[in-house]
Amino acid sequence: MTDFAAPPVALMIAPDQDFDGAPVLFRRIALEGGHGAVVSAALEATALGVVTPLVGGRPVTDEVLTPGWSSYEWRLRYRRWEVAPEAVADGAELALALGNGWYRGQLTWLSLARVYGPELAGWARLELVYADGHRQVITTDQTWQARPSDTTFNDLYDGQTIDARRRGAALPTVGVHAIDFDPAKLVPFETPPVRPLQEIPPQKVFRAPSGKVLVDFGQNLVGWVRVKVSGPVGTTVTLRHAEVLEHGELGTRPLRRAKATDNFVLSGGQDVFEPRLTYHGFRYVEVAGWPGGPDAIGDGSLTAVVVGSDVPPTGTFECSEPLLNQLHHNAVWSMRGNFLAVPTDCPQRDERLGWTGDLAIFAPTAAFLGDVSGFLGDWLVDLDLEQAHAAGLVPFVVPDVLKYIAGDPTMPPVDTVAVWSDAAVWVPWTLWQAYGDRAALERQYPAAAAHLRRLAGLLESDGVWSQGFQFGDWLDPDAPPDNPAAAKTPPVVVATAVAYRTACLMAQMADLLGLAEDAAEWRALAGRIREGFRDRFVRSDASGCWVESDAPTAYAIAIAWELLTPAETAAAGVRLAELAAAAGYRISAGFVGTAFILDALAQTGQLDAAYRLLLQRECPSWLYAVTMGATTIWERWDSMLPDGSINPGEMTSFNHYAYGAVADWLHRVVGGLAPAEPGYRVIRFAPRPGGGLTWAKVELATRFGVARCAWQAADGHLAVTVTVPDGATGVVDLPGLAPVEVAPGEHRFTA
Numbered sequence: 001m002t003d004f005a006a007p008p009v010a011l012m013i014a015p016d017q018d019f020d021g022a023p024v025l026f027r028r029i030a031l032e033g034g035h036g037a038v039v040s041a042a043l044e045a046t047a048l049g050v051v052t053p054l055v056g057g058r059p060v061t062d063e064v065l066t067p068g069w070s071s072y073e074w075r076l077r078y079r080r081w082e083v084a085p086e087a088v089a090d091g092a093e094l095a096l097a098l099g100n101g102w103y104r105g106q107l108t109w110l111s112l113a114r115v116y117g118p119e120l121a122g123w124a125r126l127e128l129v130y131a132d133g134h135r136q137v138i139t140t141d142q143t144w145q146a147r148p149s150d151t152t153f154n155d156l157y158d159g160q161t162i163d164a165r166r167r168g169a170a171l172p173t174v175g176v177h178a179i180d181f182d183p184a185k186l187v188p189f190e191t192p193p194v195r196p197l198q199e200i201p202p203q204k205v206f207r208a209p210s211g212k213v214l215v216d217f218g219q220n221l222v223g224w225v226r227v228k229v230s231g232p233v234g235t236t237v238t239l240r241h242a243e244v245l246e247h248g249e250l251g252t253r254p255l256r257r258a259k260a261t262d263n264f265v266l267s268g269g270q271d272v273f274e275p276r277l278t279y280h281g282f283r284y285v286e287v288a289g290w291p292g293g294p295d296a297i298g299d300g301s302l303t304a305v306v307v308g309s310d311v312p313p314t315g316t317f318e319c320s321e322p323l324l325n326q327l328h329h330n331a332v333w334s335m336r337g338n339f340l341a342v343p344t345d346c347p348q349r350d351e352r353l354g355w356t357g358d359l360a361i362f363a364p365t366a367a368f369l370g371d372v373s374g375f376l377g378d379w380l381v382d383l384d385l386e387q388a389h390a391a392g393l394v395p396f397v398v399p400d401v402l403k404y405i406a407g408d409p410t411m412p413p414v415d416t417v418a419v420w421s422d423a424a425v426w427v428p429w430t431l432w433q434a435y436g437d438r439a440a441l442e443r444q445y446p447a448a449a450a451h452l453r454r455l456a457g458l459l460e461s462d463g464v465w466s467q468g469f470q471f472g473d474w475l476d477p478d479a480p481p482d483n484p485a486a487a488k489t490p491p492v493v494v495a496t497a498v499a500y501r502t503a504c505l506m507a508q509m510a511d512l513l514g515l516a517e518d519a520a521e522w523r524a525l526a527g528r529i530r531e532g533f534r535d536r537f538v539r540s541d542a543s544g545c546w547v548e549s550d551a552p553t554a555y556a557i558a559i560a561w562e563l564l565t566p567a568e569t570a571a572a573g574v575r576l577a578e579l580a581a582a583a584g585y586r587i588s589a590g591f592v593g594t595a596f597i598l599d600a601l602a603q604t605g606q607l608d609a610a611y612r613l614l615l616q617r618e619c620p621s622w623l624y625a626v627t628m629g630a631t632t633i634w635e636r637w638d639s640m641l642p643d644g645s646i647n648p649g650e651m652t653s654f655n656h657y658a659y660g661a662v663a664d665w666l667h668r669v670v671g672g673l674a675p676a677e678p679g680y681r682v683i684r685f686a687p688r689p690g691g692g693l694t695w696a697k698v699e700l701a702t703r704f705g706v707a708r709c710a711w712q713a714a715d716g717h718l719a720v721t722v723t724v725p726d727g728a729t730g731v732v733d734l735p736g737l738a739p740v741e742v743a744p745g746e747h748r749f750t751a
């Protein structure tokens with residue numbers, strides 16, 4: 001059917017009574033006679049809160065938590081679904097089941113609630129087309145009514161309570177009222193919807209030392225548990241969720257204030273409960289109150305439902321080392337769990353915010369693993385909006401709820417900070433590299449430029465960025481657990497190098513978009529910063545090159561972002577490899593350094609050191625968590641200590657994708673597949689085998705088609721097969737051979 005001719009006109013309506021934060025707005029459909037049957041139907045809906053639309057008592061979609069989280073102050077997404085015409089019978093009910101979601105539920109570690117407004121409300125337009133072409137439009141207005149649902153409590157952090165005794169019971173009905181809402185805020189969905197993505201059965205039901213009943217789903221995941229149960233009416237079954245066990249019991253301390261608890265009250269008959277108005281990050285569930293005890297938990301009683309934004313998967317990686325495959329798996333699952341409506345830092349504790357720095361670091365990995373053009377493109381719209389309302393300041397989190405607690409002692413001073421604010425430039429640049437969408441780059445350019453202008457104003461006259469608060473090389477393993485910003489590499493070194501990288505990327509962006517004046521301005525700025533960095537922080541002579549603090553991150557970023565001369569770069573690579581060896585090839589860098597250290601080593605001929613770091617199993621290292629049974633990437637190298645106790649730090653998530661940024665290196669350098677030109681129009685196939693790996697293969701669904709690189713090493717020979725999709729070109733660059741250009745198709749090489 002065709003799109004609505006007129007812009008959506010419907011009222012945003014709220015129930016006259018709140019009904020435990022989960023009211024259902026409804027009305028009956030009255031079909032217009034004389035036009036034949038309904039041949040097509042489409043529903044558009046959204047909410048201040050979250051909404052499940054139903055026609056004739058059935059949800060019109062499997063999507064959940066609609067409309068997701070956007071910067072509601074300025075932008076509210078509405079979604080459109082086709083509805084089966086036969087569902088639209090005369091007298092059938094059109095309903096909007098609401099929940100608190102991000103709009104009115106708790107947000108942040110301060111348990112802010114009602115951040116965006118006090119009242120839940122729904123908005124909908126149902127358009128029917130009859131056999132004779134007649135159109136009928138039913139919209140939300142004051143004639144609707146409201147009643148309670150079976151949910152008596154719902155909150156994203158704390159969980160949901162569902163009382164099945166309410167189902168089918170005669171429930172009170174109240175009226176509705178229109179609330180003040182500017183329809184200009186409505187925007188169509190561009191981000192993939194949130195929906196159930198997968199179901200996982202329990203691996204094990206067992207008793208903890210305390211006697212409590214625990215269920216292990218075998219995978220740290222994000223979503224909820226669907227429960228099928230029968231028992232005496234009024235019985236309450238309680239599920240508490242956690243990512244890990246500690247001393248055999250549910251490890252809930254890392255959740256901080258998030259209760260992550262669902263309660264289900266039984267009707268006395270056969271009940272199915274699915275808490276769709278909350279979500280949890282968990283692998284383990286503690287079950288209390290199960291009728292008949294744990295032995296009565298049978299097949300199909302409990303099912304974990306994985307929920308997330310439905311980002312199309314695009315890239316895979318596999319190699320001969322099972323631990324690396326598990327590491328890659330963990331990055332995939334941390335992306336899946338944290339790409340839920342917005343890219344969040346973590347999915348489990350009282351936080352779950354769109355931290356910009358985490359994404360700035362992880363974006364290249366994300367853009368390989370999935371087609372994130374819609375998901376991140378949409379998030380960037382909010383980044384721009386927040387920034388435009390804050391004089392060019394890119395907030396720490398998007399959507400920015402922290403602006404409502406600015407000045408609180410738990411909040412660092414808010415200003416432009418290195419890496420986090422640079423998401424305004426780094427993320428669009430990553431999307432440009434992955435998808436080659438010039439229009440998208442053009443859209444982001446003004447916001448990116450506003451960020452750099454603001455940043456430039458913070459620099460000293462010699463281009464050094466010394467003032468203001470910085471997160472710096474966040475979570476350096478040598479920083480104390482309670483002061484994650486206290487890294488070995490001083491913030492001024494990280495920030496100045498970051499400013500240089502950002503200015504360079506902006507110069508390239510301006511060139512691409514034909515903005516010669518801007519390009520010249522950014523280039524001059526970059527030149528000034530580079531000089532300042534070198535003057536203050538770099539010393540070199542015939543014996544070597546030294547970068548301020550002599551810490552790995554300082555060398556990694558100076559090399560990777562080209563702040564050094566070629567001779568210094570080589571010498572810095574030697575020093576970086578020495579430091580890696582001195583640390584026993586354990587990780588000695590934080591968020592920033594870790595994302596670039598392997599590239600810096602590989603680039604300077606220190607591939608062996610890079611592989612040693614990659615394959616290290618002792619803590620801190622990427623594989624330490626894997627050897628501890630991790631199924632997602634951890635926030636800290638030692639979120640779980642070797643003795644099986646949880647890190648005492650305040651922030652100890654077991655599902656944080658930032659350190660999963662190493663997967664990008666697995667794809668490009670171990671696997672050997674990278675864009676040589678934006679959007680993979682030219683693909684670089686350049687595997688650099690090492691570390692005793694005997695084979696690896698990497699595959700990516702590019703916009704041109706599937707590209708592949710697979711290699712096997714045996715008897716000192718390297719056999720490589722590459723696949724170039726139609727419309728693209730390949731450049732094959734193998735150790736010891738001159739690079740060659742290849743056409744679409746499959747090609748084999750031996751090196």
Ligand code: BGC
Nearest residue numbers: 345346351355357358471651
């Ligand atoms: C988040 C991080 C974030 C950091 C910034 C933490 O609470 O979980 O991932 O980037 O704060 O300081």
